[in-house]
Amino acid sequence: MAYWQVNKIKYIGPHQSLKxxxxxQYYNPEEIIGGKKMKDWLRFSVxxxxxxxxxxxDPFGDGxxxxxxxxxxxxxxxxxxxxDAAFEFYDKLGVNYFSFxxxxxxxxxxxxxxxxxxxxxxxxxxVEYQKTTGMKxxxxxxxxxxxxxxxxxAATSPYADIFAYSAAQLKxxxxxxxxxxxxxxxxxxxxxxxxxxxxxDMKREQEHAARFFQMxxxxxxxxxxxxxxxxxxxxxxxxxxxxxxDAATTIAFMKEYNLDQDFKLNLEGNHANLAxxxxxxxxxxxxxxxxxxxxxxxxxxxxIGWDIDEYPSxxxxxxxxxxxxxxxxxxxxxxxxxxxxxxxxxxxxxxxLFYGHIVGMDSFAAGLRVALKMKAxxxxxDIINERYNSYNSGIGAQIEAGTxxxxxxxxxxxxxxxxxxxxxxxxxHLEQIxxxxxxxxxxxxx
Ligand code: XLS
Ligand code: NI
Ligand code: NI
Numbered sequence: 001m002a003y004w005q006v007n008k009i010k011y012i013g014p015h016q017s018l019k020x021x022x023x024x025q026y027y028n029p030e031e032i033i034g035g036k037k038m039k040d041w042l043r044f045s046v047x048x049x050x051x052x053x054x055x056x057x058d059p060f061g062d063g064x065x066x067x068x069x070x071x072x073x074x075x076x077x078x079x080x081x082x083x084d085a086a087f088e089f090y091d092k093l094g095v096n097y098f099s100f101x102x103x104x105x106x107x108x109x110x111x112x113x114x115x116x117x118x119x120x121x122x123x124x125x126x127v128e129y130q131k132t133t134g135m136k137x138x139x140x141x142x143x144x145x146x147x148x149x150x151x152x153x154a155a156t157s158p159y160a161d162i163f164a165y166s167a168a169q170l171k172x173x174x175x176x177x178x179x180x181x182x183x184x185x186x187x188x189x190x191x192x193x194x195x196x197x198x199x200x201d202m203k204r205e206q207e208h209a210a211r212f213f214q215m216x217x218x219x220x221x222x223x224x225x226x227x228x229x230x231x232x233x234x235x236x237x238x239x240x241x242x243x244x245x246d247a248a249t250t251i252a253f254m255k256e257y258n259l260d261q262d263f264k265l266n267l268e269g270n271h272a273n274l275a276x277x278x279x280x281x282x283x284x285x286x287x288x289x290x291x292x293x294x295x296x297x298x299x300x301x302x303x304i305g306w307d308i309d310e311y312p313s314x315x316x317x318x319x320x321x322x323x324x325x326x327x328x329x330x331x332x333x334x335x336x337x338x339x340x341x342x343x344x345x346x347x348x349x350x351x352x353l354f355y356g357h358i359v360g361m362d363s364f365a366a367g368l369r370v371a372l373k374m375k376a377x378x379x380x381x382d383i384i385n386e387r388y389n390s391y392n393s394g395i396g397a398q399i400e401a402g403t404x405x406x407x408x409x410x411x412x413x414x415x416x417x418x419x420x421x422x423x424x425x426x427x428x429h430l431e432q433i434x435x436x437x438x439x440x441x442x443x444x445x446x
């Protein structure tokens with residue numbers, strides 16, 4: 001039975017029609033570009049929670065979503081039907097990866113034992129599908145934030161029973177990750193933060209979180225689950241302040257607790273914006289530290305101050321993100337672009353899920369094309385090399401080599417005139433650079 005009333009989404013290329021339809025204009029999966037197949041650069045992943053579970057609620061309204069499997073009264077029957085719908089969706093969209101939380105797949109029972117039984121039944125079905133379709137899991141994760149038991153956090157909960165339960169839940173989630181062959185395992189600290197400092201022992205909570213991550217890593221090793229472990233920063237929402245605030249804060253935490261050997265970062269566009277950063281900034285910080293792991297693809301809206309998880313459509317942002325990826329040579333050792341994104345509440349029909357992924361995939365494919373063209377032409381490399389040229393010889397080279405100290409630099413600088421120092425600086429011509437980038441976007445995609 002077909003759940004989705006569309007044919008397989010194919011690459012049709014640009015110039016056929018300007019109107020968007022159920023086809024890709026920039027994403028051509030098998031095309032070799034920059035030495036790799038496009039699909040291997042991008043490794044798109046469908047997020048189970050947003051695509052199949054999301055009812056399209058907002059803080060003021062109930063769900064509007066119409067989904068083709070909304071006809072079962074028994075939640076397990078619905079969960080099983082959703083797996084069929086999901087695999088048909090992956091096939092029709094033409095993606096090779098998906099990502100999920102444990103609780104996306106199956107309803108909870110009264111005890112963890114019952115919950116695990118429900119979950120295992122669904123995972124059995126997923127594993128069967130994987131055998132016939134070759135579908136892979138970019139990452140799995142554990143939902144340690146929805147249920148009221150996690151009201152004050154999971155690993156950072158002030159209640160030891162909740163820490164213990166979280167560990168037990170995570171243990172099974174790691175076992176599932178191994179069964180489905182997940183390439184990464186993500187930790188987003190849903191409520192790992194605080195509402196108020198007046199009642200919070202921050203140091204103790206952070207130590208608990210670190211211990212939790214260490215135990216997770218130890219258990220993954222014990223069972224031979226080799227996924228790359230990833231932490232996903234987000235500054236706020238749902239808590240007032242989340243401990244994994246942004247890439248830089250999370251890296252400091254990882255280094256403080258010796259987690260930086262085993263963990264890398266999963267970065268998300270909308271989270272970057274909430275932290276007051278661009279997506280590009282977060283990716284740059286991570287890759288500079290050698291800790292870029294994977295990317296959650298979505299975008300926020302300047303006019304709305306929360307995590308709205310829009311499908312990416314802003315080409316300028318995808319160009320900037322893919323510029324970083326192209327410089328790095330890959331998204332991460334096992335990274336991909338997971339669409340942590342959902343349609344607007346007013347886009348409630350089933351096909352809107354396809355249009356959403358199409359605009360997201362085409363936007364990143366277009367970004368990749370532009371970034372590779374800029375790299376091939378050394379546009380920014382030449383500008384950057386020139387900008388730092390004074391460190392390649394003379395006093396600059398000595399500074400970098402560590403062979404001069406403050407006294408030497410005082411001697412070097414003491415009699416330099418205002419005019420000489422002014423002459424040492426050059427205009428950045430930043431507007432010219434931005435105009436050049438615009439030309440690259442327009443011409444590459446033409
Ligand atoms: C929420 C997060 C979440 C993680 C997975 O804002 O983005 O969806 O990616 O738990
Ligand atoms: Ni995310
Ligand atoms: Ni998010």
